Amino acid sequence: MTLFHFINCAALTFGPHAVYYKATPLSEYDTAGTCIKAAIVYLGTTLIKLVCLATFLEVSENDSFNLSQELLKALIGFLDVAGLYFALTQLTYRNISQNHKFQAVGLGWAFADALLHRLAPLWVGARGLEFTWEYLLQGVESNANLVLTISLAALGSLLWLRKSKPSTVVPIIYASAAIVATMPSITSYLRRGLAWDFSKVVMFELSASLLMAFVTWRLFSACQRPSL
Amino acid sequence: MAIGVRDRVLWQAAVALVALVVGVVVADAAAVVEVYRMIQYDLRGVPLGSRRAAMNHHASSNLAVPGSDLSRTVIILPIAEANITMLNEYLQTKRLLGGLLLLFPHDYGSPTDSDSEGDGDDNYAVVRKHIAEVEQWLIHNNLPYPVYFAYEDENLINILKEVVVNDAAGRPATAMTGGYKLVIPVADAKKLPPPTITNIQGWLPGLRAEGDNSILPTIAIVASYDTFGAAPALSVGSDNSGSGVTALLELARLFSRLYANPKTRGPYNLLFGLTAGGPYNYNGTNKWLRNFDQRIRESMEYALCLNTIGSSSNQLWLHVSKPPDNVFIKQIHSEFVDVAEGLDLSVELRHKKINISNPRVAWEHEQFSRQRITAATLSQLETAPELFQHTGGISDSRRMVNETTVGQNIKLVAESLARHIYKQQGKQIEVFAEGSSLAVNPAYVRAWLDLLSRTPRVAPFLGKNAPIVSAFYKELAEHTMDVSYHHDTLDSTFVFYDLTKAQLSVHQVASVTFDLFVMLAVGVYLGLLFLILLVTTKGFDDLIGALRRPPSRKVKST
Numbered sequence: 001m002t003l004f005h006f007i008n009c010a011a012l013t014f015g016p017h018a019v020y021y022k023a024t025p026l027s028e029y030d031t032a033g034t035c036i037k038a039a040i041v042y043l044g045t046t047l048i049k050l051v052c053l054a055t056f057l058e059v060s061e062n063d064s065f066n067l068s069q070e071l072l073k074a075l076i077g078f079l080d081v082a083g084l085y086f087a088l089t090q091l092t093y094r095n096i097s098q099n100h101k102f103q104a105v106g107l108g109w110a111f112a113d114a115l116l117h118r119l120a121p122l123w124v125g126a127r128g129l130e131f132t133w134e135y136l137l138q139g140v141e142s143n144a145n146l147v148l149t150i151s152l153a154a155l156g157s158l159l160w161l162r163k164s165k166p167s168t169v170v171p172i173i174y175a176s177a178a179i180v181a182t183m184p185s186i187t188s189y190l191r192r193g194l195a196w197d198f199s200k201v202v203m204f205e206l207s208a209s210l211l212m213a214f215v216t217w218r219l220f221s222a223c224q225r226p227s228l
Numbered sequence: 229m230a231i232g233v234r235d236r237v238l239w240q241a242a243v244a245l246v247a248l249v250v251g252v253v254v255a256d257a258a259a260v261v262e263v264y265r266m267i268q269y270d271l272r273g274v275p276l277g278s279r280r281a282a283m284n285h286h287a288s289s290n291l292a293v294p295g296s297d298l299s300r301t302v303i304i305l306p307i308a309e310a311n312i313t314m315l316n317e318y319l320q321t322k323r324l325l326g327g328l329l330l331l332f333p334h335d336y337g338s339p340t341d342s343d344s345e346g347d348g349d350d351n352y353a354v355v356r357k358h359i360a361e362v363e364q365w366l367i368h369n370n371l372p373y374p375v376y377f378a379y380e381d382e383n384l385i386n387i388l389k390e391v392v393v394n395d396a397a398g399r400p401a402t403a404m405t406g407g408y409k410l411v412i413p414v415a416d417a418k419k420l421p422p423p424t425i426t427n428i429q430g431w432l433p434g435l436r437a438e439g440d441n442s443i444l445p446t447i448a449i450v451a452s453y454d455t456f457g458a459a460p461a462l463s464v465g466s467d468n469s470g471s472g473v474t475a476l477l478e479l480a481r482l483f484s485r486l487y488a489n490p491k492t493r494g495p496y497n498l499l500f501g502l503t504a505g506g507p508y509n510y511n512g513t514n515k516w517l518r519n520f521d522q523r524i525r526e527s528m529e530y531a532l533c534l535n536t537i538g539s540s541s542n543q544l545w546l547h548v549s550k551p552p553d554n555v556f557i558k559q560i561h562s563e564f565v566d567v568a569e570g571l572d573l574s575v576e577l578r579h580k581k582i583n584i585s586n587p588r589v590a591w592e593h594e595q596f597s598r599q600r601i602t603a604a605t606l607s608q609l610e611t612a613p614e615l616f617q618h619t620g621g622i623s624d625s626r627r628m629v630n631e632t633t634v635g636q637n638i639k640l641v642a643e644s645l646a647r648h649i650y651k652q653q654g655k656q657i658e659v660f661a662e663g664s665s666l667a668v669n670p671a672y673v674r675a676w677l678d679l680l681s682r683t684p685r686v687a688p689f690l691g692k693n694a695p696i697v698s699a700f701y702k703e704l705a706e707h708t709m710d711v712s713y714h715h716d717t718l719d720s721t722f723v724f725y726d727l728t729k730a731q732l733s734v735h736q737v738a739s740v741t742f743d744l745f746v747m748l749a750v751g752v753y754l755g756l757l758f759l760i761l762l763v764t765t766k767g768f769d770d771l772i773g774a775l776r777r778p779p780s781r782k783v784k785s786t
Contacts, residue, residue: 004743008750015754023761129409130258131738136746 005135006126012139013118016146017111024103031104038087038108045083046116052076074185081181084109084156106153110146118142137202144202147209151216152180158223169222176215183208258408259383259734263329264461266366266375267686268417268725276368278375281727283412285326287734289392291318302327302410304388306380308355312365319369327374329410329732330362331388334380338626352627360623363458367616376412376732377459377622387734409735417725422717423688425454425504427516428700430708432483432500434649435493443523446497447645448531448601450513451476452506452592453685453700457621460686461728465620466629469506470680471538474673475638476500477703482642482666484707486659494649496529500708502700504687507619508722509589512687515716517599530560531603532645533592536618537637538629538677539608542573544637547605547612549582549597556602560644563653564606567643570658571636580612587721588615606641626681634677635668642668688724 021035053076057069087105118138126135155177187205190196196204266278288301291314298318307330318325333355366375378384387408394407434444451472457463464470480500487493505512517525537544546564550557557577564575582594589595590612596603609618618624639660646652646659660666683696690697692715705711 004747005738008743008746011747011754012750015750016757019754019758020761023758024765129411129733129735129737131736131742139750 002127002129005131006122009122009126009135009139010119012136013114013122013142014111016143017107017114020107020146031100034101034104035108035111038105039112041083041087042109042112043116045079045086049076049079052079070185070189073188074182077184078181081152081156081177084153085160088153088156089160102153102157103150105157106150107146109153110142110149113145113149114142134198137198141202141205144205144209147213148180148183148205151209151212152177154216154220155180158219169219172215173219176212176219180212180216183212258736259387261378261381261384261732261734263376263378263412263730263732264459265417265728265730266371266377266458267456267460268727270723272721275370277366277725278371278373280327280372280374281412281414281417281730283327283374283376283410283732285410286737287329287387287391287408287410289388289395291315298326299324300326302329304329304331304384304391304410306331306333306388307359307362307377308333310358310362312362316365316369319371325373327410328371328376330375330377331380331384332377332622336379336625356623356625356628360621363621363623364617366458367621374412376730377462378732383734407737407739409737411733411735412730413733414727414730417727420688420724420726422720423690423724424692424715425512425515425687425718426690426692426697427504427512427714427716428502428697428704428711429516429714430480430500430704430711432480432487432498432708434487434496434498435490437495443527444495444497445529446499446524446527447649448499448501448528448596448603449476449479449534449641449645450501450503450531450592451534452503452510452513453696454504454506454512454687454690455620455624455685456507456616457619457624457686459622459728460689461684463619463621463624463684463686464626464681465624465685466626466677466681467538467624468536468618468620469685470620470624470677471536471629471634471637472534473502473680473700474634474676475534475537475641476502477676477700477707478638478668478672479642479645480704480707481672482638482660482668483645485666486646496649497527498708499528500704502704503592504690505718506592507616508687508718509587509615510592510595511719512716513592513595514589514598516714517595517601519714519716525599525601528596528601530556531593531596531601532641533596533603533605534641535592535605535607536609537606538634540630540633541608542633542636544568544573544575544606544608544640545578545610546575547578547580547591547593547607548603549580549591549594550602552577552579557604559653560604560648563644563647564640566647566654567640570656571640573636573640575606575640578610590614606637620685626677629677629681631670631674631677635670635673638668638673687718689726689728 021032053073056072056076084105087109088102122135122138125132155173158173159177183205186208187201190204191198191201265281268275268277268279268281270276283302285300285302288298288303290305291298291303291311303325305328310330315328391408436444451469453469453473455463455465455469457465483498487498501513501516503510503512503516505515546561548557552558552561561575561577568575580591580594582597584598591605591607593603593605613619642660643658647655647657650659660668679696679699685696697713701711701713
């Protein structure tokens with residue numbers, strides 16, 4: 001019954017992306033092209049990140065938390081932000097509204113991320129006879145990641161695509177963007193430095209992503225009001 | 229057109245890639261253990277032993293767990309706690325088991341320090357006796373399920389504890405409830421071609437008197453070196469056959485020193501023979517003897533066979549097939565008794581008549597007697613063993629062999645032989661005295677006993693070029709002359725099947741109900757997500773509209 005388990009975990013990992021696409025107006029406005037373009041940008045960004053990591057990072061024997069290495073990894077992680085910037089601003093799209101643009105970009109980005117990072121372990125691991133909670137937790141993590149990515153895309157669109165922003169909100173926008181962007185480093189610190197259990201880390205990610213999504217939504221609506 | 233072809237090629241490549249990836253076997257497990265399979269053989273066409281090899285069932289800890297389907301469970305039993313009556317009952321009532329995994333204690337078979345003797349040894353003797361009984365039951369029955377042996381290690385002990393707890397709580401491991409699954413993915417065992425048995429012989433030629441041209445008489449010293457047991461990969465036979473072989477090699481060494489100097493060379497040729505096929509009615513010995521020239525056979529004055537002289541006992545028996553009032557037998561016996569007195573040992577004579585029509589050959593000397601050569605077997609076994617009894621199986625381990633006793637018995641045989649060869653019967657001489665250059669070498673004895681206790685020697689799995697066989701050859705070649713192999717095929721009444729070792733993977737599997745539950749949960753989650761996103765982004769009216777559309781279309785068409 002292990003193919004069964006694989007199908008369950010795959011549904012949990014990739015299902016939400018499909019559901020998000022179908023349930024929101026994204027499907028009506030046929031933003032599939034945008035999503036695919038965002039996914040390709042993600043691919044390129046990841047490649048560049050990998051090259052940088054391989055060049056600058058030292059290989060450590062043990063799994064402990066090394067501050068300088070982690071700072072370096074966080075710095076390279078900002079390449080992600082740069083990639084999102086590129087996807088949001090530089091690519092040409094069919095005329096779709098701001099609202100939908102960031103959602104489509106975020107969705108494509110998160111889907112590519114889930115596919116690249118989670119499909120292979122799922123295929124190799126979840127089909128085995130041995131049962132672990134790991135793959136279900138990975139699915140939950142992928143959900144949290146989706147929320148985080150869309151929040152980051154929303155904040156990015158606020159930062160770069162919108163010209164008029166109430167000045168009080170701007171620092172909050174920057175702060176939230178910084179937090180969301182450094183989320184991978186925070187999770188790796190929790191896992192390695194504090195040696196948290198995988199399930200605890202995933203719970204943290206989930207709650208953090210929901211919190212950040214809420215904050216982003218408030219910020220977004222706050223910026224929305226003048227243009228309305 | 230070009231695009232179409234390219235698409236097709238891409239599609240085929242994708243399919244091939246998917247097929248390749250699907251074919252990858254996943255094998256991560258909670259534990260991977262080396263296990264040893266029980267023997268599978270046919271005796272005169274009757275199938276015996278464990279007839280299956282592959283195992284893929286859930287684990288259980290005993291036979292009486294309520295609610296478990298035993299034909300789909302593997303029972304894990306520490307061998308000391310195996311209840312033979314219950315297992316036998318299951319067998320006789322033709323109830324099927326999914327499999328049997330018998331566990332040895334972790335340090336079973338390894339020699340202990342001399343400090344920890346006493347209680348440990350008594351306990352060990354009891355355990356060993358029980359293991360011997362289990363082994364006999366296993367060997368002589370047809371078991372239609374896979375049987376494996378393993379040594380307990382941390383992993384297995386923990387797994388067994390959990391299984392016991394689950395069974396006690398009434399939650400046996402099945403497909404519905406999940407639990408531990410034992411998997412050994414092998415194909416069924418295949419018949420082996422008739423095995424080669426290899427006998428090794430070496431000569432120490434005696435000294436002919438000046439002007440004497442007759443053939444010197446020969447004394448043969450023989451020991452069978454192969455074993456048979458419930459687990460061929462574990463049948464090291466330390467006492468049975470291990471002690472005899474070690475004794476023979478040490479005797480060869482001692483007498484080669486004596487014979488090296490022409491002044492001390494006796495008027496007898498000494499023939500040392502290491503024979504195979506012992507457990508199978510000494511088939512090898514039979515074929516080896518038939519191979520000899522008639523003249524050599526006639527020149528054999530007598531043959532001494534060594535069998536099981538290793539345990540801590542000072543009682544030995546000299547088994548003969550000629551009637552005990554035969555003069556020659558009396559002489560040989562008295563030689564032994566004379567020496568035995570001085571060594572605090574006792575050697576009794578035991579007579580067993582040979583029945584030519586009975587194919588069962590219980591002692592090696594009987595094969596000599598059937599060729600009209602006077603022979604005797606020196607052994608610590610009092611009665612003749614039955615087929616596959618005392619053949620160096622899993623219950624015969626290094627711990628029960630006392631190297632001091634082996635040394636003493638070697639001295640006994642050596643001195644008795646010396647008295648016979650140099651015609652010093654009745655005289656008080658000591659040829660192989662302690663401290664002399666002819667003393668029995670305890671280090672040599674220990675080294676060979678240790679080596680033999682690490683080498684399983686079941687003939688069908690030994691092969692022609694087994695390292696232990698060449699080791700025997702080299703050792704004999706060091707001390708004797710004209711060392712040669714004699715290869716032959718084992719009697720066809722015994723047919724063996726291959727596969728003696730395998731890897732067991734223990735997986736912890738989740739039950740089907742769990743998978744169904746997860747599927748339900750994920751389905752509900754995705755459904756809820758869909759609804760929430762639909763409502764929040766498109767609004768509630770759209771949802772109602774989506775549900776209402778089919779009827780409205782009907783209305784429109786009419």
